[in-house]
Amino acid sequence: MKLKKLVSLLLLAALLTALFTGCKGTTDSGATSTPDTSVTTPSDSTDSSGSGGKSYDKTLTFDIYDVAANYQGMQSGWFRKVVNDRFNIELNIIAPQVAGEAIYHTRASTGNLGDIVILENADFADCVKTGLVKDITNEIKNCPNLMDYKEQIDVYNKNLPDNDAGKIYGIPCQMTNTSPTSYSQDVVYSSPLLRWDLYSELGCPDIANLDELLDVLAAMKEAHPTNKDGDPAYPFSLWPDWDGGDGMMGIANVVQLTTWYGEKIKESLILKPDNTFTTVLDKNAAYYKITKFLNNAYRRGLVDPDSGTQNWDSACAKMTAGQVYLMWYSWQVGFWNTQDRLREGTAFIYIPVKDQLYYADSDTYYGSGRVFGVGSMVDDEKYQRIMDFLDWYASPEGLTFAHNGIEGFNYTVGADGKFTLINDNALMDNLPVPEEWGGAGYQDGNNAINQWIVDAISINPNTGEPYSNQYWSTYKQATMTQMKREWAEKFGAAEPVEYMKKNNVLIVSPNVSVSIPGDTPDISVIRSQCGDTLNDYTWRMIFANDDAAFDAMWDEMTAQMNGYGFDKLVEYDTERFTIELEAKKAAMN
């Protein structure tokens, strides 16, 4: 009978697989489960870690609740070997970026986020209040590498609410050893970037303002309506799927461009160059100005018609194919600029627009807004191991691994002690890592924590240069090209930031450590309703056919947002960001 066959087939399959997989019941995520690897020899783990003399006989697993991670699960590959050799630990990453906001809700509700937590400032302060995070005041004193950043750590913790006693709970991320007011990078995060060949073709005209920028772009499009393959090219290709991320209000593309006029969007507010606040709905402020600018571009046929519906991947594909003539994120050039194109002079580079004044956040001396902490539920043995690990993670050795990878695989060390980049495609192409360093692909074994205690712009004491490989002298030599020389000659500076500093068009906003309160449930609902409205209308305004329609939509949007309680939001944000602004003013003096 067929039925018997079906039932017995199903049961058989069930039984077989049950046997096959061992069908584990509760597997404790704690110390017992060791992934099937054979390399660990705890005895050689102590020599290089600098925390000498301790024995790490028992393998421990750290659950790391990590807002920066985009991988959930066990660390594997070369970075696993690095930490396992030193501390006999496994890293088990819990990533809200993968699992969604829900995992924060659920884990927080049971009182245990993880053994190590990496959180945004506001959430961290909440977790300190509710006792999810351990007081590490005493133990951190025994961590020499972390104590190099004692000033920053102290300042951060003093600012935690209800912590007048100055107990230590958190270690800020991305701290630097430069200064809170310096700006060490060569480029700013957002500035107009044009193709050097197309720009030269037009005779390198001076660009006075946004209208003239559009003239230049229109001329480029006229001369080259398509890329080499005959696909249509546009100066602007936008994408909507980044909107609303990172607690932004307003669409991502516009938000960045406001910094061209020294105005920085802080949620519902705009911080103006004179250190006063206005709202994003202010018609005299940059959000309006930039939206209008994009609308003008659209009306002149310079905006990719698919801008409103394509996702970031499609936009990237167009950048890579040469279908885009204007870029504005510093990293965006990576999708076009290659060594060859830099040599040919067809790469993207910053072109000044004369009336612009750039806003940049200074080096993240006090940290970037995220914090490392230790979960309050860890036992003493694990606690000690965690502190040893964190201390190492902030040490030059740990930082070199985190930022630069493996010696001999990612870089070589010259006779003068300086580093030279090799295998620069290791991450992108997932190059196989030799067995002695842990095997598997480089990307597979890449540091899944994806967050650093010390920023890459900091100086590595062993080389005297920043950790970031783009600032190594060997790298700069290798990338000095004819194009770069022409650019330097025309604008009288070696790098964009040097030009900006010389011409006094760069506002560096000092880095401060303040804790800004998070949203109450009411505010967060208003924020998401207003944010959605602002995003939707902005897109429609960019695609408006005339000024009248544009302004009508702006007014409609204003009315709608006011209906949702925008003024309450502004009031709340003003209160929050004034704290930060005052601290910044203090830092300037």
Place this chain on the structure above:
Amino acid sequence: MSAKRYIIKKRNIDMGIQDKLVSIFSYVIYTFFAFVCVYPFYYIFINTLSANDLSERGKVLFWIKGLHFSNYVNVLKIPNLFQSFKISIARTAIGASLTVIIAAFLGYMFTRETLWKRKLWYRFVVATMYFNAGIIPWYITMRNLGLTNNFWGYIFPLAVSPFYIVLCKTFVESVPIELQQAAQIDGAGTLRIFLQIMLPVIKPIMATIAIFSAVQQWNSFQDTLLLVTDNKLHTLQFTLYQYINQASSLKALVSTTTSSTSIAATLATAQTATSIRMTVTIVVVTPIILVYPIFQRFFIKGIMIGAVKG
């Protein structure tokens, strides 16, 4: 006499034409529908084998351009792939079998007039289809039951599934009641009637539910996200979801942390979120398509109710 015969004959001819038309019509419509359903899948398939930069720009529509296999090679290289595949098979086989058996049993029991408070319990079960308690109490419940980081956390919550029970009950109701009565007179108990009389008759609906719940189990990864931190219990869908997730953030990662020259060079084979998503779709669906015909066999009219009656 002859007149009547003629009429019948004419009707038969008309009907013949009508039947032919129905037939032709069906073929045309279904061929069209099949094309509309196959093409996207074909599109996905050729795109997974084409140069990823062309694919991302929508240049691959009808045939493969720039053949390469790196998408598949990369998927096969995912760490933990085999282990999570085993877990997925296990949860699908065990979970679906359990769901089917319970649905069939309860579907049958809820038709028994003799069951104490039958209607109440039926409603008690069906109503849960419309309740959503929210993620927090659900997680806390699972944790209190020890079902976090536990394979059975995949199985038990889905075991009693109201929708399938409704389907089964409806099906059982369509079975002539005489069948049960006859058995009852012969002295068969509730369970024996279920096992010997009902099960053979409701085979088609059981196969349907088996497909539905197997696919549901196979595709599910949300529970893994929230309940499981142990790599050994990761499911295939979760591992692949994670892989997609990582790839889409990789570009952002590269662009902010390493030298800007390395990205553009390798784009033809470098994966994009879409190329990975497509590859993953093919990898996940292929096993289902391979297994599907086994279930399809149960839709073909095997037994006639009359035969059972006799």
Place this chain on the structure above:
Amino acid sequence: MKLIKDRKKAQSYLEFLYILPFILLVAVFSYYPLYGWVYAFFDYKPPFPLTMDKFVGFKWFISMVDNSIKVNQLLKVLRNTFAISGLSLMFSWFPMVFAIFLNEIKSRPYRKFVQTVTTLPNFISWVLVYSIAFSILNSTGAVNTVLMSLGLIDTPKMFLQSSEHVWFRMWLWLTWKNAGWAAIMYIAAISAIDEEMNEAARIDGASKLQIIWHVTLPSLMPTYFVLVMLNLANFLSNGMEQFFVFQNAFNKEYIQVLDLYVYNLAMGGGGYSLSVAISILKSIVSVLLLCLTNSFSKLVRGEGFL
């Protein structure tokens, strides 16, 4: 007499014992967590535990309608939900008819082929559906290229950006994705029809359409009826993935259904209480609708389906 009665009673309890374990499973996994509905009456923000000072009563329920702009927004969202749910209900017979006529295909391999491939779209995630749609329908995509070269249009048509016929287009996508899959249930039901009845009808000289009308359709009606009733109770839930991937600033006015609205609203993280409040309301509406349709069914068919 009493003995028989007792035996009957014992039998009925015994049968209850058989289903008790499953009733318990339902109680534990579906009813017990409902205590979480209390979150709707608090200002809940993780990681802070619920304490009485955060009790806010019906604030979240009221906050949905506490000014005219929000009421307008909610009305629009409900309009979209009703339109899209209404469309799917109106065409809910489609999978059934699909299954019936599929059965008329005499070539078995071809029938199997059609049946298999029409379930394929069900396995393509909505995200991927959108990227396929985008690559075919964008300004330089295949459809626009063909239309332009035929001279039917002179500027590319922005299909995905258009706010026209959004509901209908969403229904088309959904049908494409689900019809073949949903048809499986009916295919199963068809295969259970007593072959003798078909045979008898054929001997009586009935045409194919007549057999479908008098034999096949009536046998499928119970299944169809129950599914429609269950869907009707689910009127307010359209799911959100499909609408999430197809939404953009230009069509949002028509595409934002209740589930998507809640998702967009609760994304900030603090919206947990609000989303619980909405899900309570949805549950209540569903159960009410369930009762309504049940009495309706009693009226029409003489028996309830519950």
